[in-house]
Amino acid sequence: MGAMTTTAAQEQSRPVVLLAVRPEVREMVLSDATLDRLAELGEVVGTDGREWDDVELPAGVRAIVTGWGTPEVSAELLERLPDLEIVAHTGGSVRGIVSREVWERGARVTTAAETNNRFVAEYTAAQVLLALKGAHHVVAHGRRNHALPRPIGAPGTLGQRIGLVSYGSIARHVRAVLRALDVEIWTWDPYVSDEDLARDDVRRAADLDELFRTCLVVSIHSPLIPGVTEGLVGADQLALLRPGATLVNTSRGAIIDEPALVALLQQRPDVCAVLDVTWPEPPVPESPLWELPNVQLTGHVAGAIGSEAVALGAAAVEELERHLTGEPLRHEVSATAAARRA
Known part of the structure; x- marks a missing residue:
């Protein structure tokens, strides 16, 4: 050869x-x-x-x-x-x-x-800004009353507390995007070091309850770990949400006790939820999430698209x-x- x-x-x-x-x-x-x-x-x-x-x-x-x-x-x-x-x-x-x-x-x-985390963070930061401008509540009011609220009681951005559940890669990107705003960033994450938080000018909540009780917008960034973070956010935490609060979830639907969330949103029209993820996914046809005026379902558009x-x-x-x-x-x-x- x-x-x-x-x-x-x-x-x-x-x-x-x-x-x-x-x-x-x-x-x-x-x-x-x-x-x-x-x-x-x-x-x-x-x-x-x-x-x-x-x-x-x-x-x-x-x-x-x-x-x-x-x-x-x-x-x-x-x-x-x-x-x-x-x-x-x-x-x-x-x-x-x-x-x-x-x-x-x-x-x-x-x-x-x-x-991909960069794009999720951009979506999250956009929802935070919309929440502080009162946009989600205006939409909810319009759905209920076929009219816009006058005056619009938006909290505004200056000095507001934003809570991030877990401070991993996406949350760090969110913090970076939100640096342009005069807001306080808080997190609950038992694994992140004080040095990392100090470097990013992020404040540590003593526990998850404090985060839900004190922050006007709470965004979920915890990973779904079976048997560990399933149902991490339950009825007790949800009940602590401030008047006019907005809950954002771009992580995994099962991290939130969804029946408890539905019950809260039915009882408290002042609270809004922006859910890019749910459990199950999508919600079953008879789920109240489809009809509740204070819910926005966005179906996984937070990550990279187009x-x-x-x-x-x-x-x-x-x-x-x-x-x-x-x-x-x-x-x-x-x-x-x-x-x-x-």
């Missing part, structure tokens, strides 16, 4: 990358430019996000690019991918997509969560490029951190 040509040798040495993203997700998060960049990094084999049993896997797969709805990278799949080094996820949470065995194997996991979504795919491919070229990853996720994320 003759010597292998240079081009053939180069092709053989190129890493094999599985693009395991469903077509509808691929259209959202992977621009033509990002797909071209991915093709420059290695030999791309598309699976369309099909179940792994239906996919003939090539030899030498070193990387998988995943997205919403990709089947789990399980222990069984790993047996078929002995060379796998990295999973680059184009979404945020990898629950149900990356099994613990991936980390145990020594493969790396990276996500576009930090990119033109924003392509930033997620670009972030994942950038991380993959760093790995393949020996550069440090910027958004690597450990098994422990993944378990704590929403």
Whole structure:
């Protein structure tokens, strides 16, 4: 057999990358430019996000690019991918997509969560500003009375207390966006250090009750950890909300005791809720949340949508490029951190 040509040798040495993203997700998060960049990094084999049993896997797969709805990278799949080094996820949470065995194997996991968090924070900050301007209450009044309130009793922005339940990545982005406003930012998070809060000029509430009792807007940013944060916000906390308060949830619906929230909103028309997430999701057809005038359901628009979504795919491919070229990853996720994320 003759010597292998240079081009053939180069092709053989190129890493094999599985693009395991469903077509509808691929259209959202992977621009033509990002797909071209991915093709420059290695030999791309598309699976369309099909179940792994239906996919003939090539030899030498070193990387998988995943997205919403990709089947789990399980222990069984790993047996078929002995060379796998990295999973680059184009979404945020990898629950149900990356099994613990991936980390145990020594493969790396990276996500576009930090990119998505920026967009969630922008949405949250917008809702905070609308709440302080009284917009949600004006809408609720109009729905009830087919008239606008006169005068509009909005609290205004100056000196108001904003409460953030948990102070992770999204909450930190919210704080950064709200720096333009003259507001006090408070949080309840037993895990964040005093030094981190002082650096960001954020004040610590003694407990969750204090946050709900003293803040005019309360925004939920705690991850959903089964058995730990399910129902974290219950009837006792909700009853403490100030007159005219607004509750914002962009995290997970199950963090709030939803029946208790419905009861509160029915009894207190002065309280408004902006729910980008619910439990179940969407609410059942007979849920009062659909009809309550002081509720706004926005159905997961807080995260990256439209033109924003392509930033997620670009972030994942950038991380993959760093790995393949020996550069440090910027958004690597450990098994422990993944378990704590929403």
